[in-house]
Amino acid sequence: MFEPVILSLKVATIATIIAFFLGVFFAYLLTKRNVPGKNIWETILILPMVLPPSIVGYLLLKVFSKRGPIGAFLLDTFGIQIVFTWIACVIAASVVALPLMYQNAKGAFQSVDESYELAAKTLGSGPFKVFRTVTFPLSGPGIISGIVLTFARALGEFGATLMLAGNIPGKTQTIPTSIYYAVVTGKEDQAMTLVFIMVLFSFALVFGLNIWLKKKNYQGS
Amino acid sequence: MGVSFRIYKKLNYFDLDVEYTIGDELLVIEGASGAGKTTILNCLAGIRKADQGHIAVADRVVFDSDSHINIPAEKRNIGYLFQNYALFPNMTVRNNILYGLRNKKGFYKQETRKELMRYADEIMENLGISHLSDKRPLLISGGEKQRVALARAMVTKPSLLLLDEPFSALDENTKSRIYEEFQAFKETLKIPTILITHNHRESELFADQQITLKEGRIIK
Numbered sequence: 001m002f003e004p005v006i007l008s009l010k011v012a013t014i015a016t017i018i019a020f021f022l023g024v025f026f027a028y029l030l031t032k033r034n035v036p037g038k039n040i041w042e043t044i045l046i047l048p049m050v051l052p053p054s055i056v057g058y059l060l061l062k063v064f065s066k067r068g069p070i071g072a073f074l075l076d077t078f079g080i081q082i083v084f085t086w087i088a089c090v091i092a093a094s095v096v097a098l099p100l101m102y103q104n105a106k107g108a109f110q111s112v113d114e115s116y117e118l119a120a121k122t123l124g125s126g127p128f129k130v131f132r133t134v135t136f137p138l139s140g141p142g143i144i145s146g147i148v149l150t151f152a153r154a155l156g157e158f159g160a161t162l163m164l165a166g167n168i169p170g171k172t173q174t175i176p177t178s179i180y181y182a183v184v185t186g187k188e189d190q191a192m193t194l195v196f197i198m199v200l201f202s203f204a205l206v207f208g209l210n211i212w213l214k215k216k217n218y219q220g221s
Numbered sequence: 222m223g224v225s226f227r228i229y230k231k232l233n234y235f236d237l238d239v240e241y242t243i244g245d246e247l248l249v250i251e252g253a254s255g256a257g258k259t260t261i262l263n264c265l266a267g268i269r270k271a272d273q274g275h276i277a278v279a280d281r282v283v284f285d286s287d288s289h290i291n292i293p294a295e296k297r298n299i300g301y302l303f304q305n306y307a308l309f310p311n312m313t314v315r316n317n318i319l320y321g322l323r324n325k326k327g328f329y330k331q332e333t334r335k336e337l338m339r340y341a342d343e344i345m346e347n348l349g350i351s352h353l354s355d356k357r358p359l360l361i362s363g364g365e366k367q368r369v370a371l372a373r374a375m376v377t378k379p380s381l382l383l384l385d386e387p388f389s390a391l392d393e394n395t396k397s398r399i400y401e402e403f404q405a406f407k408e409t410l411k412i413p414t415i416l417i418t419h420n421h422r423e424s425e426l427f428a429d430q431q432i433t434l435k436e437g438r439i440i441k
Binding site: 113115116118119120121122123124125126129133134137138 | 266267268293294295296297298299300301303304305307309310311320321324325373374377
């Protein structure tokens with residue numbers, strides 16, 4: 001019964017790391033650099049948040065299946081199959097959680113007082129160094145919120161995961177899919193236990209984040 | 222040496238159109254809020270781009286619209302004191318001051334580094350802020366912030382110093398003392414300096430040259 005818990009934690013952790021780097025990268029690109037087609041990119045990044053996860057899962061399945069563009073490439077060149085493996089869980093969770101990381105990072109970067117960045121520039125820092133030494137460190141609270149929410153979202157991912165990774169016990173069964181499976185097959189006790197774990201964990205995450213943010217605000221830094 | 226500039230820029234309500242040349246002296250630009258004073262400084266520093274014009278700092282052309290020269294701000298070597306001082310809150314006073322030095326050529330060579338550090342210490346000593354070294358900018362007074370910001374701008378040996386209303390963030394009680402301090406500091410400056418203000422007293426106190434700006438034009 002703890003297999004789904006362990007898999008979920010592993011998947012959510014890796015997905016958060018991926019979403020963190022991608023989210024920060026795109027937020028930097030789209031807020032601090034001049035990129036053509038900004039609005040289009042931004043819309044694509046936000047789309048997984050507004051589309052039903054089943055649609056995201058379906059599209060991912062099209063791309064990563066044996067005959068999909070990326071799936072065929074991976075299978076032919078490396079002999080790797082993505083669909084119905086735990087890697088599929090990671091991909092689904094990363095894609096669905098990415099908008100949260102992106103949004104939080106973007107908001108955090110935009111809320112940094114521009115005069116700090118301009119001062120850094122006049123002191124000889126190029127755009128990336130300004131970001132690395134000033135914008136990013138001053139975005140701390142927003143970035144941390146992003147990480148926590150991304151992790152929570154990745155942990156709770158259900159629809160896209162079911163489409164892309166299936167629900168194979170011991171292999172791709174995460175907490176949410178396991179709860180669904182337990183309910184369908186009438187294993188109420190198992191479902192209750194997992195629900196309890198999930199609610200407790202999510203509560204602790206968000207509660208901890210709020211406390212930390214309040215403390216941070218109080219210190220004024 | 223010195224600075225010469227001709228800046229033309231379309232703004233929302235009027236066109237900014239100014240031309241001036243100074244040597245190693247202090248120019249005060251006076252004018253009401255919204256007269257275009259800060260825009261001049263921003264164009265000089267390279268934070269904003271003039272539509273047309275020519276800017277030369279210490280005989281080096283940093284902007285020329287005709288020949289499409291526009292050196293980015295980080296390569297202009299111009300010291301800029303922002304109105305709110307813009308001290309990095311995530312760094313100590315010392316790291317704020319050393320920030321610009323870390324971008325200098327040779328900072329990571331021991332010899333050059335020693336020399337640069339000694340210069341930084343000297344500036345901090347002169348401005349009387351050595352004791353603040355390990356403090357965070359949020360925890361020091363307005364006058365101290367101003368001196369730290371001055372040290373940070375001066376430590377990279379800029380060829381032009383821009384001061385955007387450097388006294389407006391200070392309370393009236395400390396102003397006269399800070400005016401005195403600045404007077405002494407001004408004597409040590411050997412570079413062209415432009416100070417903008419809407420306070421006529423400041424131009425009387427510090428100006429070697431003075432111009433007044435109204436809706437983007439020099440009126441006297």
